[in-house]
Amino acid sequence: MRLSEAFGIMSPTVVSVVGAGGKSSLLMSLSDQWDTERIPYVLTTTTRMAYAQVEHLAPVFQEEFQPGLLQVLSDLRRFGRAGWFLGFSEEKVKGLPPEWVDRLCDYRCSWHLLIEADGAGGRLLKAPAAHEPAVPSRSDLTVGVLHLGAIGSPIDTTVVHRPGLVRPIIGKENGEPIEPEDLARLALHPKGIFRGAAGKRTLVLNSGDAGGDKADLHRRWVEAIVHQIWKEGDGRTERVIWTKGYGRELRALRVYQPR
Template identity: 30%
Template sequence: MALVDLLALKQHEVVSIVGSGGKTTLLNALAQIYHKQKILMTTTTKIFPPTQDLYQSAILTNTASTSAANGVTLWGIPNVNGKLSAPNLALLKKQLINYDKILIEADGAKRKPLKAWADFEPVVISDTTITIGILPLNICGQKINASLVHRLDIFLALGDFYLGQVINPTVLARVISHPQGLFKGARGRKILLLNRVASPQTKAWAQQVVAALPAQCRADLSLIVGGNFKEQQEWKKYGKTSN
């Protein structure tokens, strides 16, 4: 199925995207899918600015009133590193009612495929109606090290992991299900998105990740999907979930 059909977003949603290995790609993809509606694309952390073809208007200052015409509005504050920082969150929350979909990159991973979460992460605002947690499956088979994992020391403590340990579906299931893991601070419906699922091997790993999740974790998830943005392939629903 198409990802948009599986996600089945309602007319008004506040979507916070957390995790690693595809957050910005998902943010941009959702913005384009719904671009005929009133879409606000923003961050509660920091993001690299999307290319100008991905939005129709931009707000680059903190303002008490933002435009809400049909199309994609980008809102972020330029910083010295060339990224966009979060707008004032109190101002952001006041504008949510004016848009059909608010798409928020609410986490950062320093462009690494895995991460752990400091006390202040992720930044999921209370108005969030869906938290999408994303992880890449093609990381399986590689070894835990500083070049692959953001906040390595915290990551090692998530599951009594160790440097050089081979990343497998059981490791990823622990990252997903740990109270301080992927859905730490999640609000609203929780969706697990397994990215880079394309080959027979990664499809098998996706099944194994889902099987390794504790029953309560699976029950807490509204949806588990797997697929690959780059190949524009059909996305698949995994596992028996509730809600």
Template identity: 30%
Template sequence: MDIWEKLRLEPERHRVVALVGAGGKTSTLFALAREARAAGLTAIVTTTTHIRPHPRLPLTGETDGEKLRALVDAHGVVLCGRREPTGKLTLAAAVETCRRAADVVLVEADGAKMLPLKAPAGHEPAIPPCADAVVAVAGLDGVGQAVEAACHRPERVRALLGAGEGHLLTPADVAALLAHPQGGRKGVAEGMAFRCLLNKADTPARLQYAREAAALLAARGIESAIHSYTEEERGGLCWF
């Protein structure tokens, strides 16, 4: 349970985990599912926005709770979503229905256009009300890049940071984006655990950036974890 433990989350207490932010949500989604299954738990992976289907996980658009539970019991891990014309998946069964059908439910609740960092639009993120925990993800490969190059919704990022065009992102900016109530913490209701995952700490420089950001988050009372995925692990295709 490496990722669960790094994030100080417990599947028995944090049964519905929503992932927001950028720079590694999908990899983390499937990592959490794989670790839960390895621990003998069942899991549903779903989305309140959009997600690409996993080629080796059973896919269902089932919305009936009993039928969904039977599928989960048969397969261990199930991807629950309705296929759209684009090929991506959107929400099928309500997250609360998924919660009753599996031990843990992992929800991709935000989009970032494959960029390392973001600030949410007015309608984002789509955190389900039944979430027990929210994990805000950030990619350390955005540090040192201009906001316009590294961020989804760069105009919102600049507004939250009070930065001008061409601003080069720093570890302090990453921490500020994650901690901001209109950034990584947006939509996190009282009672939901909040964690940050500082991802792509895969070089000495990025590891140092992550440590600096983690210290700044800790000063705000926010728990974070530092991690990196191998090239093979990115996207979670190798785990199932």
């Protein structure tokens, strides 16, 4: 299944990705698909990304909106893709203000806009702080990512970004094991990963590089989480996608939608 098809992306779309455990992989894999299919897109972030993840775009670094816009539009005409960031330091690119991304939408007629709108410090789970995530208001789709690899691990800083924000949501203390229902709570809670979301909502449950005898276990976890989302949710999550892979190899295994 094509990744864009799994997300139901059929026309130029503004996609903001939040959460932890596969955001950059999702963006890279989706943009690689569009490169292959010659579908134009712009990639940026409202936080920070590793330079290595966007280097192939020959990104624009511009701290003023109008010159940056002109360079992006020129790259789109020449290459069918573009990346725009404010600057670069310590192997990270600095993202655009969310309001700049919203302004970009005024010039979007035939290309997708991909935004990494959240940071997680390389951890597998998170809950956003009060100032997060930085989702542009004109996003058509907010994708929330949770990593199945966190299940069974204790709540601590090796797995969870800011455990102090996660514990009140899932009702557990440091050191207690993370369970599938905890991921569902992070997706459902008003202060969970979809805090500040705009547009439609899609939840991604990522298996990472887990394989072999873990595949059936992950499937059961996914189905338990999906059941809880449909049972306890308010109907705002329109689909759940089970994915596998890292980097440019992330792919959709199955799409779940409420009956």
